[in-house]
Structure formats: C-alpha cells, structure tokens
Amino acid sequence: MHETSEQSQHMSDRQALLQVQNLETVFPTRRGLVRAVAGVSLTLHASEILGIVGESGCGKSVTLLSILRLISSPGRIRGGQIIFRGRDLLTLSAREMRHVRGKDIAMVFQDPLSTLNPAFPVGEQIRESLHIHGISSAEPHASPQPRGWTLRRARATSEEERVLRLMSEVGIASPMDRYREYPHQFSGGMQQRALIAIALACEPKVLLADEPTTSLDVTIQAQIMDLLRRINREHGTAVVLVTHNLDLAAEFCQRIVVMYAGRLVEMGTVEQVIESPRHPYTRGLLTCIPRISAERRRIQPIPGAVPDLAAVPPGCAFAPRCSNARPACQTGSIPLFEMETGHRVRCLDGGRDGRQPDGTSNAAPPQQSSE
Amino acid sequence: MTARATYWGKAWRIRLRLWRRGFAEFGYALWQRPVVLLGGIVVLAFLLAALLADQITIHNPMRGSLLLRFEPPAWQAGGKWAYPLGTDDQGRDLLTRIIFGTRVSLAVGLLTVGISVGVGTVLGAAAGYYRGWLDELLSRFADLLLAFPFLIFAIGVMAFLGPGFPNLVMALAFKGWVEFFRLARGEMLAERAKEYVFAARVAGQGDVAIIASEILPNIIQSIFVLGTLRLGYMIIMEASLSFIGLGIQPPTPAWGSMVASGRDYMLRAWWVATFPGLAILLLVMAINVFGEGLRDILDPRLKIE
C-alpha cells in the first residue's frame, strides 16, 4: 500500500521533506527473526514537528536509526524506501550516506552522558561536526589565502567561533569556559544541550530526537523542549520526536504517529489523535496517563503484554489485548484506513467509517463485539 | 529416625540432585566447546602420565648409556623407535625424561597454586570480613609484595635460599598468594554487605561459620577459575627458574633444566632442548584453554585478566 501521492495531496502546501515507505528493519536473534520495524510508512514535511509515540520496544527508536542507516549488524534494513530530497537513502553508497548524516539529517540521543565521548572536551565534540562536513565561518578570506598549516589553524579558529555561538544559542552559559570541559563536568540538562548543539552544528533540515528528555528531570525537560521548539521556529528545522510520553507529544508536536509492535497503528494531526483517537491502543494510552484534574479517575492500564517481536501473531498485533477484537482482526493484514484528511488508523473497528486508499470502504457488519 | 536426621538426609539428597544436574549441564556445555574439551583431555593425559610414569616407561630417566648419546628422534635418519624422541647428552631417553618431568611440573604447579589459593583466600576473606587493622596490615604487605615483578622476586628468594623442590614451592607461593588475597578480599567486601549475611547473623551464627558455610561458596567460583588460569603461569615460572639453574636440579628431570642443558648442543642435537619446551607449551596451553573455557561456562561475566 503506497500512500505517498495521497499524502502529499492531502497535506497543506508544505512539501514532503522525508518520506519513509514500507520500512522494514529486522534483527536475527536466537529466538527468531525480530521484525523491529514491520512496514512503517510516514511523511515528514519541512519545518514540521512530528511525534512518534509508543511504548518501549515498539520500534520507534529503530525507525529513527534506520533513517540514518545506523543499524548495526546483525540487524539490517530489509525493505522499503526512505526518500529524502529526491533520493532513496537506502540506495546511497556509504560515502554519500556519510554526507547526509550530521549535515542534512542529524540525531539527538536519549542518554546524554553515555552518548558524549568521555575522553574529549565538549567543545571539541561540537567542533567535530563542523570539521567533518568542512563548514567553517562563511566569510571569504582576504587574499592572500592561507595555506597548509595556517589554513588548518584558520579553519579551526573559525570553527571554534562557530561552536561558541552554537553553545550560547542552545543555552549553555559562559561557553568560553565550558568549551574545554569534559562531559562529566556538565549537568544533565547541559549535556543534552550540548548534544543538540552537535546535531545543530551543520544546520540540518531534519532533527531526529530519540527520547531527548527521558533521562532528565521535569523542569529541565521543559527547558529542552522549549529549546527544540525555538530551533524549529528560528531555523525551520523539521523535528521528529520519539517518546513514550503521549502528553509530551501532545504538547509539542503538530502531527503524531502511534506505533505498536513495529507497526504504525494510528497517525494524524495532534488534535485528531489526541481528541478523537480511533485505535483502541491509542485510546488505551490516553487513559493510562494520570491527570491532575477535578475528577478522580482510575488509571486503566492496558491488559496483557506486548507480543514477542520474533513471533507476532497474524493479523492485528494488538488484537490479543483489545476488548473490541473480532475473529477477522486476527486474520490477514489489517490495512490503514483513512478517517478524515490525514487521520489514518490501522484497525477494522476504529476504521469503521474510513476508506482505504484504493477506495473501498470499511463498512462494519451489523453486530458489534461486546464490551 | 529423628526429625533432624530426616531433614539432613533430605537436604543432602536435594543437594546431590542439584549437583548431578549441575554436572550434566556442565558436561553439556563442555560438549558444545570441543576445543575446551580437548584441552581438558590433554591436561588429564599429562596428569595420568605423571601418576603412571613408572608404569608406562621402559627406560631409566636418570641414567643412560653413554653409547646412546644424542640418538636422533625416531623419524629422522639414524633414529630408533626405542627412543622415539631421541636421547640426550647422557644417553637418556628423552620421552621418558619428559614424562617424568611432568611430575615435577604438575607437582610444583598444583602445590604452589594450592598453597596460594589456600593462604590467599583465608587471609583475604578474613581481611575483607573483619576489616580494621588486620585488613590494613595485610593489604599493605600485599601491596609491598606486588612491587616486585614475579620472576625477580622468585629469583631473589631462590638465589639466597638455594635450589630444590620445597624452596621453589615456597618462593612461588610467597608471591602467588597476593593475587588470591586481593580477589578473596574484594569478593568478601562485596558479599558481606548482602542480606543473607545479615540474616545469618541475626539467626545467631558465629562469624567463622558464616564465612565458611555462607559466603565462601559464593566466592569459590571466581577463585577456582583464577587458580586454573594461574596454574599454567606457575608451571612456566618453575621451568624458567629451572632453566637458569635455580629450580629443580639435575639429574631430576625437570623440563626447564632439560632445555638448559640441551641448549649447549643445539647444533648437534636440536631435539634435546626442543621437545621438553614443547611439552611445557602443550601442557600450559591445554591448561589455559581449559581454564578459559571453564570461565566461559561458569560465568562469562567474570573477566579476570
């Protein structure tokens, strides 16, 4: 099922920046072949903030890593296409891919302390991004052009200047002092800012953020999210935010994709998904979130557990835990139904009034399954 | 049968069953690693050779016939199958001497490691458990001994003490216990904070009983693995010392001294020095392969370098 043409038509006149089509990433394990990402398709538009939400193990991080082709063996990307700027990233040579990484698409990881190299000063690690992609200050040099060692020194100096500017932009106070310090000397929030600075260094079009605030405490979380929002606004960088926190996604993202067991189960704008969720899993997630509100409500956890990704049952992966499941749910693959413009759900029940891309509608049989 | 007796009987039956299952699992793990199994078999072969040396050899390891000096190995021109690896400068059969030399190497190795493990573990456990001045004293002493490179220390001691079997074992063990001391102490420090120790104390068990019956079984595994790995090292040490004349003295067959004496005749009779050394290599390699395999099986997380 290819939805690309429909999607670009249906969205506003923002162009599609990154299109993932039927991505499949697998990991051979002793238990069997784990399909961490099983046919995921999504589209990212320029300057958009897209959220990928799901619980641990649903494949959201692997999706990001697959985009940058950072899957280490024995895992591999088995199928699909990742169209970025007219090229399928999966067909690029290693060298071409290296040019994309860090420069056009950059990534921010989850645990900043373990992601920063403990042996090098933070400033140097930021500078490395610039150095790798050969970006120094834009001003042309006056003649005579510096050569050889002098050229290297000149470049290094301009790179350093840029790093300092980057550091203050992401909110690291007194960058001059902080430049030579090591990661373990930074606080958690500052480490994450440093990671963002590294990602931002070459002004990428896309920023992939893999749970950037999960390991931070709540106040710092808010600051980091503000920072990301500002970057999105000021630089026009599209952000893909992966998180298990639906609340966070709701507050921050413009569009949301919900993943379960390696598949995409619901996607739409934040209003569509949060206010009128169609997939039982999404609904379940929303009721899981404790809220401080006037009424006291019991938190309803979703019964059951995530299936073993090496042995996903046929049909809907969520069916064993779904209270609305019918026999039809566990046979064949469940297609993606489009409810309204841009709101899609992979559920026979939730997609009751929806249409598939090929036009067939999903009229439900008269009787309903019991509650 | 009293209730207590039936309890103990049952407890031991359960233990036996667990052991049997443990052995079965161990055997299976070993079967999956043929190289390690091979190593174990080789070690066993050497052990048997050492024990049955008298039975399996026909020649005299100590005295040979001067008429038979420097017989080449059997497969070379002029060699005889009666002397498969040739003879040395005194006409003694090399293979026989090598087999008898196994006794020395294994005896020194096992004894040294045994003493090191015993002394080191007891002292380490005590230091780790009781802490205080005992810990300070022993740790400082251990640090001091560590300032000496192994061979230097052994040579120093042996030079003054004089060669011979008991001196050799003492010299090697005197430096060897330190490693086990540190290991036992480290593990003890980690274990003593754990809950089952506290529970035992509350139940009224005495200190020694706690150490012996509760903590020690948990520590014993890593100590055993280290001991196996060190065995090969001790054998090489013994050989090295015998090589420079400070270990086991001739005419007692010891691989190291055999290589040393053979060295003078390298041009004429290369086999006299080569084969004893090869024996060392084979035995130590087999021990190391088996020891590392053991470590892999028992706990791949144990990284003792």
Next chain:
Amino acid sequence: MRAVKILERVLCTLPIMVGVAVIVFFFIRLTPGDPVDIMMGRGGAVSAAEIEQLRHQFHLDQPLHVQLWYFLRDAARGNLGYSYIRNKPVVDLLVERLPATIELTLGSLLVSLLIATPIGILSAVRQNSLLDRFSMAGAFLGISMPGFWLGIILILFFAVHLQWLPAQSRLSYGLQLQELTGMHVLDSLLTGNLPALADSVKHLLLPSITLGAGVAAIVARVLRSSMLEVLRSDYIKLARSKGATEWRVVIKHALRNALIPTVTVVGLQFGVLLGGNMIVEAVFSWPGLGRLVVDAIFNRDFPLIQGAVMIYAITFVLVNLVVDVLYTYLNPQITL
C-alpha cells in the same frame, strides 16, 4: 598545580621503596651460614682476624634493626654494597650494564606494541573473522609459551638454520662504535654509523621478539576486549551519526577510550619484561643486568644479587607511577 600533585604521588611511593629495601635486606638472611662468608661469596680465603674486621665493617656485630638502618642509609646514598667476587662496588657494576638492559627492554616494548596494537584493533573491528580467530589463537600461544624456549627456537631457526640473524651479543666482532649512551642502536643513529646501526638492530631483533611476544599476546587480548566493549557504546553511535568516516570512529573515538584500561595492563606487563629480561639475556648472551644477575647467581655473588633485585623492584615501582600519571592524562574523569 599538576606538578605538585605529581610530586605528591612520587613521595607516596617512598614508603614502598623503603619496604622493598627492607624485604631485600632480609633476603640475604635467608641463606644459612655465616653472613661474612656469604658476603665474601664463600670463596674468600680470609684469616680469622680479617673476618672479625669485616664483621665489624659490615655492622654484623650490631643488632638487626641497626643493621637495617645502615643498609637503608647506604642504599639511599647510592651505596648498594661491594662485590668481592668482581672487586667493584655493586652500583658500578649495575650502571655499567644498565644501558644494554634498557635497550633490550625498550626494544621489546616497541616490538610488542607494534604487534599488539594493530592486531588488537583489527580483531575487534572485524570480530569473529578469520583474522580475529587466528590472532586470538596466536595470542593464546603467546601466553602459554615459555620465553626461554621461544628464544631457543628462534635462534635455531633464524640464526642456525636460515643464518639471517645473529644468535648472541649486541654487536658483531670487529665493528667499531662510538659509545654515547651505551645503547648501540641509539648511538649508531647519533653518530651516523650506518653499518653499526644495521648490525645492532639485527642483534636486537631476536631478543626483542622473544621478550616481547608474551607481552604482545596479553596486550592484544586486552586491547581487543576493550575495543569490543567501546565499539558497543553509545558515543560511537553518536560519532557515526555525525557522519564520521569509519576510520575516524575507530581510531579517534574508540581507540582513545579503549586505551585507558589497556595502558594499565601494559604497565603491569612491564614487570614481566623486567623479569623475563633475565631469562632472555641468558639465552642470547646479552650483556645486560639480567645476565649479570644470572652470572652472579652462579658465582654466589650475593651482594650483587641483592643490589640488582632492589634496582629491578624500584624500577618497577617507578614505571607503575609513570603509568598512573599517564592514566590521568588519558582518562579525564580521574584526577590525580
């Protein structure tokens, strides 16, 4: 600031050095027999009066702790005793032979690092490949092999059979070399003496390989396992996501961190180098400290043995100190 901390560290090693001296002091008391006899090497035909005089000179008529004090005081002053067998102060004899030993030790260290580093890195990067398996098997062989035997086999093969390399000594007979540092390779470089350079390197090669093999094996294994661990870590993922080449990732990011535990192991292996030194010098008739000690054992020259053991131990302590300081430079999370 750092210099002060380093000085502190140096001072901390003093108690250990004193302890070493104390232990060495007691070594000589292990030998049964008359101390004077022992000092004289049991060869001296001395009269009773001379024995008495010597006894007084050696402070042997004093209680043990006074003797210890004299011993330590002398040692601190650089007086390590007198060798009656060779009729020279021990210190002089040791210093005389020192350059040869240093040369051998450095040569072995160089050889072992040259072998171990690429093997360790490549084995980790290409884990489970043919190269990896071969290298680790080789490393296994290296740690199980007795050094003296390796030396003999190498001599047999390269010197006797192939006649490529010399079997002993440091310099072929008849070659002239001006001695500046006492280390032939260095001296021939400094004086521009090319035939001597080639010759001294050829002489240094087999002993260095013999001594370095065991160390290379251990270092290769440790480097490989630290590299494997480092390559699995998150910051490697980040480095790749920056678009770095594999070369940069491995050499700059991974190796730098993998070196940290490896350096410690290298420092410890220095002890093996110092000990094995004696054996290798004996095998190759290399005229260094080790050979001196082995001869001294044969000659029963106990003061010399005592002095040499002390020097070796103290060198080891100092090397470990250097490694500790080096470690703090490599690992920014540890300060002095």
